[in-house]
Amino acid sequence: MQTSMVAPVMALVGWSLLIWVWMYVQRIPAMQKAGIKPQDARFPGSLDKLPDTARQAADNYNHLMEQPTIFYAAALAIQVAGHADATGVHLAWAYVAVRALHSLLQISINLVAVRFLLFAISTGVLAAMVVRELMRLF
Secondary structure, three states, X not given: OOOOOHHHHHHHHHHHHHHHHHHHHHHHHHHHHHOOOHHHHHXXXXXXXXXHHHHHHHHHHHHHOOOHHHHHHHHHHHHHOOOOOHHHXXXXXXXXXXXXXXXXXXXXXXXXXHHHHHXXXXXXXXXXXXXXXXXXXX
C-alpha cells in the first residue's frame, strides 16, 4: 500500500489542468460566437452573457483554485511531518474523487443541490484529514 500523499495531490493538480483546458475549449468558441474580443473580457462579469456550458467550466476551474488549496497544504504537511498512513492516503484519494465528481456534475448538468452535497462531502473528508493530523501534532 502506498502511503504517500503526493500521488493524490498531483492527481488533483492534473485534474485542475484538465478542467482549465476544458474551460477554454468551451469559452473560446463561445466568445467568438458572441463576438466578444479577449480585451472585452477584462472586467468581471463581462463574460456573463456566454452560454451556461462555457460559464460552468470557468466557475468550476475557479472552485478548484479555492478549497483545494487547503487540501494541498494539508496533504503536503501530513507528508512532510511523516504522518502519511493508509487511512490518510485513502482520505486524500476520497477528496480527489469527490472533487472530480463535483467538477463533472458542474460542467455538465449543474444540479446545485447535488453539487452542494458533493461539496459538503469533500469538505467533511478534508476536515477529517486535518483533524487527524491536528490530533497527532497536539
